[in-house]
Amino acid sequence: QGLAQAWTSKGRQYIGTALTIRDDPIEQGIIQARNEFNSITPENAMKWESTEPSRDNFTFAGADAIIDFADKYKKEVRCHTLVWHSQLPAWVSEGNFDNKTLISIMENHIKKLAGRYKNKCTHWDVVNEALEEDGTYRKSVFYNTIGEAFIPITFRLASKYAGSHTKLYYNDYNLEYNNNKTLGALRILKLVQSYGVQIDGVGLQAHLTSEATASSGGGVTPDTNTLTKVLKGFTDLGVEVAYTELDVRFTVPVTEAKLKVQADAYARVVQSCINIKKCVGITIWGVSDKYSWIPGVFKTEGAALLWDEQFNKKPAYYSVLKTI
Numbered sequence: 001q002g003l004a005q006a007w008t009s010k011g012r013q014y015i016g017t018a019l020t021i022r023d024d025p026i027e028q029g030i031i032q033a034r035n036e037f038n039s040i041t042p043e044n045a046m047k048w049e050s051t052e053p054s055r056d057n058f059t060f061a062g063a064d065a066i067i068d069f070a071d072k073y074k075k076e077v078r079c080h081t082l083v084w085h086s087q088l089p090a091w092v093s094e095g096n097f098d099n100k101t102l103i104s105i106m107e108n109h110i111k112k113l114a115g116r117y118k119n120k121c122t123h124w125d126v127v128n129e130a131l132e133e134d135g136t137y138r139k140s141v142f143y144n145t146i147g148e149a150f151i152p153i154t155f156r157l158a159s160k161y162a163g164s165h166t167k168l169y170y171n172d173y174n175l176e177y178n179n180n181k182t183l184g185a186l187r188i189l190k191l192v193q194s195y196g197v198q199i200d201g202v203g204l205q206a207h208l209t210s211e212a213t214a215s216s217g218g219g220v221t222p223d224t225n226t227l228t229k230v231l232k233g234f235t236d237l238g239v240e241v242a243y244t245e246l247d248v249r250f251t252v253p254v255t256e257a258k259l260k261v262q263a264d265a266y267a268r269v270v271q272s273c274i275n276i277k278k279c280v281g282i283t284i285w286g287v288s289d290k291y292s293w294i295p296g297v298f299k300t301e302g303a304a305l306l307w308d309e310q311f312n313k314k315p316a317y318y319s320v321l322k323t324i
């Protein structure tokens with residue numbers, strides 16, 4: 001019995017992983033199998049820099065390969081992501097376009113990308129990371145050129161092209177602490193709803209820590225009660241929720257004690273999702289610590305996933321399985 005088997009046998013939708021297609025039969029085999037993961041999110045292949053590196057010049061080979069993989073191994077796909085300030089090619093930058101032109105560029109991007117995979121995506125992360133840590137809007141090219149209306153505009157465009165079977169999400173990190181950033185996401189959800197535009201869910205990335213680390217600003221994975229409250233705040237507004245990029249990092253080197261603390265943190269996240277009926281799934285941001293993005297970005301941290309670098313299941317794997 002694996003993670004996805006256990007989860008779906010409880011009547012829930014999916015346990016997913018980030019997918020980068022690479023030459024590693026052990027890692028790819030774990031993803032391909034039916035037991036652990038029944039959903040994948042392209043780790044990078046659908047991002048703007050990968051799909052439209054220069055204006056109206058689309059490159060879909062990487063994204064197509066992800067969709068082919070999903071078809072072949074019968075996975076759902078959480079498509080990621082349409083409008084985001086990061087991994088955005090330099091040609092989409094401030095001062096280059098007025099608002100009308102930028103909106104037409106967004107429409108073309110969404111039409112070609114979301115249209116290509118119409119109804120293939122169970123979900124789209126439509127707008128990613130539009131908030132600062134204090135809950136105000138991030139000063140991205142989209143916000144600075146269009147204003148907050150860029151968010152409902154993007155959702156309207158996504159609903160025009162993504163297909164009626166696809167759930168449209170707002171997605172962000174550090175929404176898990178029930179703080180000002182959480183309130184910012186609630187504000188965004190209400191904003192889109194006030195325009196009468198489709199928004200189906202809020203994705204909590206959940207890039208978490210199991211101890212206060214150099215990068216965590218003192219925060220650690222909240223208790224189950226706080227996490228459950230955060231999820232409920234969103235579902236009370238009529239949408240579903242999901243954990244979309246879960247990992248729980250700590251300062252390396254790994255010790256047995258740290259692995260135990262990490263396992264408990266993972267269990268809190270999983271339990272909160274179980275507590276909320278409309279928490280449809282959990283995507284873990286990779287399989288093995290060997291390929292996790294964490295050490296590349298948070299230099300002294302790592303070991304954030306469920307399998308270690310040798311593909312042994314870690315205590316966190318067993319605590320997730322047991323909690324489900």
Ligand code: XIL
Binds near residue numbers: 205
């Ligand atoms: C990360 C990928 O894992 C890395 O491979 C890449 O170099 C940078 O992006 N929030 C997101 C994800 O929405 O797309 C990011 O993924 C992690 C943070």
